[in-house]
Amino acid sequence: MATKKTRKTNLSKDDLMPLYRRMLLIRRFEEKAGQLYGMGLIGGFCHLYIGQEAVVVGLEAVAEEGDKRVTSYRDHGHMLACGMDANGVMAELTGRSGGYSKGKGGSMHMFSKEKHFYGGHGIVGAQVPIGAGLAFSDKYKGNTNVTFTYFGDGAANQGQVYETFNMAALWDLPVIFVIENNQYAMGTSQQRSTSSAEIYERGQAFGIPGEAVDGMDVLAVKAAGQTAVNHCRSGQGPYILEIKTYRYRGHSMSDPAKYRTREEVQKVREEKDAIQHVRDLLLTGKHCTEDDLKLVDKEIKAIVNQSAEFAKESPEPAPDELWTDIYANLEA
Amino acid sequence: MAVDILMPALSPTMEEGTLAKWLVAEGDTIKSGDILAEIETDKATMEFEAVDEGIIGKLLVAEGTASVSVNSPIAILLEDGEEVPTIQAKTTVKDPIIAPNKQATELVSALDAPPNESLVDQNLPEGTKFKTQTVREAIREAMSEEMRLDEAVYLIGEEVAEYEGAYKISQGMLDEFGSKRVIDTPITEHGFTGIAVGAAFGGLKPVVEFMTFNFAMQAMDQIINSAAKTLYMSGGQMGAPIVFRGPNGAAARVGAQHSQDYAAWYSHIPGLKVVQPYSAADAKGLLKSAIRDPNPVIFLENEILYGQSFEVPDLADYTVPLGKARVWCEGNDITLVSFGIGMKYTLEAAEQLAEMGVSVEVVDLRSLRPLDTQTVINSVKKTNRCVTIEEGYPVCSIGNYVSSVLMQQAFDYLDAPVINCTGKDVPMPYAANLEKLALVTTEDVMAAAKSVLYR
Structure with a gap:
């Protein structure tokens, strides 16, 4: 993993604080989700984003209105980062009617048409052609929107990813392929699963430019995101960002994580944590005091606690919801 | 020795074609690889190459002839100094394939029922x-x-x-x-x-x-x-x-x-x-x-x-709703339920049954999901007998589902078990005879129909 942090001194509080708040919201939200899972309020599979917050927060900082995003099942962070309501996300996790999918999608399958969030996809790699298809729709309609298509180092070994690279390059689709390389495809390290050390270099075979980015540095992610967005928005076709990141928690809630040592995780947390990084910048740059940050912590905690309350109180979907939303009706 | 040049098959499903154009004339010397003619299949116009060398002795089929059967002689190739044989090979030009709707029309008239179009397409404007x-x-x-x-x-x-x-x-x-x-x-x-x-x-x-x-x-x-x-x-x-x-x-x-x-x-x-x-x-x-x-x-x-x-x-905007079956012809003795290519065998069987004096109702499902079970149920309530016909495999077939619906919703109306005619439970073989055996056949439908009619 790249370790060099961008230490720009000319950054203002307005640059840093929104990134900090958003990353912190994701982390606290995920911690709460983990807690509710332990209490049996959240069922099934639940994949936490803790550790990877800088990836989606850095990229959302360069998104414009109408830009689209699609990701895998590790999706809670992406939803919060694109502005979806914490209450609706948490209530979906608890399978309640107040959730984004009325409780019918769950952790892995959530959507927001309003925020142009196209899932939440449970099949590893399947969101990649879908993301290119969303980009296809924008190009077809003649607008300048781009689609952020997130997938992991594990999905990067699915054949459909390369089928998509080929067509995206062939047709100059405005899609940013964001490889969130957290180094483990469930329990299999990149070293054991992937022939290339730098996954983004695979784009070269298709003529797709790309770069590796330090995913523990939200400012580096944002800067790389801006390069990618400029490339795509100006009609030059797809771009690959391989963002080197790390997940602190197991693959899912039921993962004993025997494939790596506790020390390895601890070392990343202590030395490279993305939230701590921005916190340090805020303090050393004298943008705020410890007390100011405590206040932010408190506000975030309130949002998260409120979402948990909402998710507990929201009623289960009515039994007849079983039979709705299977087919759309023809509009008159 | 004189050789017949035969009408080639240019696709897996081609049975006949049009000899669009000759690119050689009688008396021309040709060698292997020369383009002899352009042949139109239902998909495309293709060039037809010579395999043997020799002299074109006789063109047996004129340019522009349609419906020339695959494998019928279209020209005679001679060796140097050879004469055109006096007895020419006979060229078979098949009748154009009878369109299935024509069969259906005949069937309907045989049953003295109203034309099928009126049964479902009641919404067609008058004089369409x-x-x-x-x-x-x-x-x-x-x-x-x-x-x-x-x-x-x-x-x-x-x-x-x-x-x-x-x-x-x-x-x-x-x-x-x-x-x-x-x-x-x-x-x-x-x-x-x-x-x-x-x-x-x-x-x-x-x-x-x-x-x-x-x-x-x-x-x-x-x-x-x-x-x-x-x-x-x-x-x-x-x-x-x-x-x-x-x-x-x-x-x-x-x-x-x-x-x-x-x-x-x-x-x-x-x-x-x-x-x-x-x-x-x-x-x-x-x-x-x-x-x-x-x-x-x-x-x-x-x-x-x-x-x-x-x-x-012939309408500017002709649509058919999804989820509605078409009653192809009305009858009182037996309901044949099919869809897609299965209708080919169904209509052939229906015609044979009509000749036996059986009054057949044919339901073309058209839509499989949603499936118009009501039309099938209504039909079976009238005929009390049902055979389903499809090309797919027998296990978990469309016919299986139709049968279960009938058992639950028309049990008391059935005078015989519903029989599902399907493709056979084998991967499709290549050999022509085996392929024929693997598909559902008109004979299968006839046997099933006779069985439920107890005849």
Whole structure:
């Protein structure tokens, strides 16, 4: 993993604080989700984003209105980062009617048409052609929107990813392929699963430019995101960002994580944590005091606690919801 | 020694063709590889090369002759100094294939029932004219009409644009709509299906052509997990208005991997709609409805039916609703339920039964999901006997489902167990005789019908 942090001194509080708040919201939200899972309020599979917050927060900082995003099942962070309501996300996790999918999608399958969030996809790699298809729709309609298509180092070994690279390059689709390389495809390290050390270099075979980015540095992610967005928005076709990141928690809630040592995780947390990084910048740059940050912590905690309350109180979907939303009706 | 040059088969399903043009004349010396003639199949015009060398002694079939049977002599090739044999080989020019709708019309008249069109198409305006059209032309016309109406509709698939369709369905469409809307893909079903599903989420209405549905197996995950389930998983926020179409089922002699009927597979899935038309009118009307439908629709075509002609209402905007069966002909003694190419065997059997004095009701399901069970139930309440006919495998077939519905909702009306005629429970063999045995046959239908009629 790249370790060099961008230490720009000319950054203002307005640059840093929104990134900090958003990353912190994701982390606290995920911690709460983990807690509710332990209490049996959240069922099934639940994949936490803790550790990877800088990836989606850095990229959302360069998104414009109408830009689209699609990701895998590790999706809670992406939803919060694109502005979806914490209450609706948490209530979906608890399978309640107040959730984004009325409780019918769950952790892995959530959507927001309003925020142009196209899932939440449970099949590893399947969101990649879908993301290119969303980009296809924008190009077809003649607008300048781009689609952020997130997938992991594990999905990067699915054949459909390369089928998509080929067509995206062939047709100059405005899609940013964001490889969130957290180094483990469930329990299999990149070293054991992937022939290339730098996954983004695979784009070269298709003529797709790309770069590796330090995913523990939200400012580096944002800067790389801006390069990618400029490339795509100006009609030059797809771009690959391989963002080197790390997940602190197991693959899912039921993962004993025997494939790596506790020390390895601890070392990343202590030395490279993305939230701590921005916190340090805020303090050393004298943008705020410890007390100011405590206040932010408190506000975030309130949002998260409120979402948990909402998710507990929201009623289960009515039994007849079983039979709705299977087919759309023809509009008159 | 004089050799007959025979009419060649230029595709797996070709039985006859048109000798469009001779490129050699009597007396010409030819060598192997010379182009002898241009031959039109129902799909394309192809050049026909010489295999042997010699002198063209006699052209047996004139330019422009249509319906020349495969393997009939079209010219005589002589060796140097040889004379044209006095007894010329006889050329067989078959009668044009009897269009199945003609059979149906005969059947209907034999039963003294009203013409079938009036039974379902009650909405046709009075005085509607009909035009004779192949299934291929009907599908093309349906797509073109919808693309003219709605900019969001586009066609994507392998060889659909510059090649004009592997089965010539999209002939001329690139010229009319341009490369933005008629899009050639690489050979990459999984990928382009996913891209089309994503485009549908993004507000477009793709028509995805699979060269055959056998290849759609590569894309199954995107069809089922992405296209069919997203509306539900998103709590109704977004779905995929998309049509997946292409030939399905056995063609002729293309073996196990290219000959399978997927009707039952797709019909299993909530969130998908599935149609499998038989006639050109239904192909046209159902495809237009499928393109307008906001849900993913599987539109199963059949290569053997592409070239067959039917009467199609000559209307500016002819649609057929999804989910409604067509009562092909009315009768009182037995109900035959089929769809797609199965209708071919069904109508042949119906004709034979009519000659035996049996009053047959034929129901063409057309749509498999939603399935018009009410029409089948109503029919069986009248006839008390039912046989289903399809090309797919027997286990978990459409017929199995129809049978279970009848058992639950028309049990007291049944005078005999429902019999499902299906393709045999084997991978499709290549050998011509075995392939014939593997498919459902008219004889199978007759045997089943006689059995439920206790005759």
